[in-house]
Amino acid sequence: MGFLNNVFKTIKGYGSEANDAFVDAQGIRIMEQEIRDAVESQSKANESLTDVMAEQKGIARKVNDLKASVDEYSAAIGKLLDSGNETLAMETAEKLAELESELDSNQAVLDSYNEQVKELKITIKDSAKQIEALKREVSIVKSTEAAQKASEATAAQFSGTNSSLRSASASMERIKAKQQKRKDKMKSARELAKETNGVELKDKLAAAGVIGNQLSAASILERYKKS
Amino acid sequence: MNNSLDKVRAALADYTAEDGSHFSVTATENEEISMLTIIREDIEEFAILATASDSQLLFNVALFDKGQIIDGQVAALNKMMLELNMAMPLSSFALTGAHYSIFGAMSVESDASQIQEEILVLSENIMDALEVCQNFLIKA
Numbered sequence: 578m579g580f581l582n583n584v585f586k587t588i589k590g591y592g593s594e595a596n597d598a599f600v601d602a603q604g605i606r607i608m609e610q611e612i613r614d615a616v617e618s619q620s621k622a623n624e625s626l627t628d629v630m631a632e633q634k635g636i637a638r639k640v641n642d643l644k645a646s647v648d649e650y651s652a653a654i655g656k657l658l659d660s661g662n663e664t665l666a667m668e669t670a671e672k673l674a675e676l677e678s679e680l681d682s683n684q685a686v687l688d689s690y691n692e693q694v695k696e697l698k699i700t701i702k703d704s705a706k707q708i709e710a711l712k713r714e715v716s717i718v719k720s721t722e723a724a725q726k727a728s729e730a731t732a733a734q735f736s737g738t739n740s741s742l743r744s745a746s747a748s749m750e751r752i753k754a755k756q757q758k759r760k761d762k763m764k765s766a767r768e769l770a771k772e773t774n775g776v777e778l779k780d781k782l783a784a785a786g787v788i789g790n791q792l793s794a795a796s797i798l799e800r801y802k803k804s
Numbered sequence: 805m806n807n808s809l810d811k812v813r814a815a816l817a818d819y820t821a822e823d824g825s826h827f828s829v830t831a832t833e834n835e836e837i838s839m840l841t842i843i844r845e846d847i848e849e850f851a852i853l854a855t856a857s858d859s860q861l862l863f864n865v866a867l868f869d870k871g872q873i874i875d876g877q878v879a880a881l882n883k884m885m886l887e888l889n890m891a892m893p894l895s896s897f898a899l900t901g902a903h904y905s906i907f908g909a910m911s912v913e914s915d916a917s918q919i920q921e922e923i924l925v926l927s928e929n930i931m932d933a934l935e936v937c938q939n940f941l942i943k944a
């Protein structure tokens with residue numbers, strides 16, 4: 578089964594719960610278990626790969642040796658026939674037949690090892706993808722949670738209430754209003770700049786709230802007292 | 805702090821986008837999680853959370869939870885998000901547990917200018933994404 582299918586099975590296992598907070602906590606537990614399982618199956622596959630590759634190497638060497646012998650005997654038969662040594666040629670041919678059948682069976686074994694190595698490598702790669710995907714999923718849930726806790730703490734500081742149910746549409750309206758206000762300020766600053774200049778401009782900008790009022794010594798002192 | 809996240813922090817340290825936006829970055833590091841909270845000054849309510857795995861940097865912005873969707877509108881909202889995913893530059897919609905978000909993912913090999921572009925574009929997508937989802941959400 579492909580790695581996305583596995584990841585989906587994990588996510589589907591907890592995603593349907595009604596309680597969101599429960600979903601997160603439960604989800605992290607399930608995913609972390611899945612990650613451990615995937616790591617384990619990956620390390621098992623790695624071990625198998627090492628074993629299979631060692632055997633594959635041995636068989637490959639044997640196949641190469643057999644191929645060299647087959648070539649050697651084939652050449653010999655040709656030479657023997659050329660020199661008219663029919664009896665020895667026959668004997669050599671019998672040996673060659675043995676060697677060829679041994680080569681065939683060893684080649685078949687080698688082919689199956691090659692196939693197994695390919696499959697194990699795919700399994701290992703799929704496990705790695707699955708582990709990465711689940712880790713990403715966990716980090717998103719955890720970071721979202723951490724950020725929510727931080728913003729809840731900030732909100733509670735100011736309002737004294739737990740405002741965990743931050744409404745996206747309300748936030749958006751606030752941001753839009755803020756951005757519009759800034760645009761308006763900049764626009765009025767431009768307009769004022771066209772009409773006036775110098776000291777007068779500064780006063781008008783201050784009056785429009787674009788820049789702050791001139792600081793008084795008292796306000797500066799106040800600032801130091803607070804900190 | 806994770807090396808890749810350090811790279812992100814460095815990339816944003818003295819960065820001001822062409823439109824004048826800049827980003828404040830706060831690092832959180834504990835046994836649970838290693839992350840950066842990236843905030844664009846004029847959209848402070850929607851933080852970009854940066855995390856890193858071995859191969860990827862992930863920038864995620866939580867938009868809203870399932871509970872904020874108008875009854876019976878979940879399927880229509882999901883479909884719209886899938887349909888708009890390719891239209892949204894560099895970012896995609898996602899659902900993780902109960903949280904709907906937009907996110908961008910990139911290789912940990914990415915350089916500073918690529919990271920800056922990714923984050924700027926993601927921040928620009930926040931308000932557009934919220935706007936298009938608005939009709940499916942409970943009004944405050």
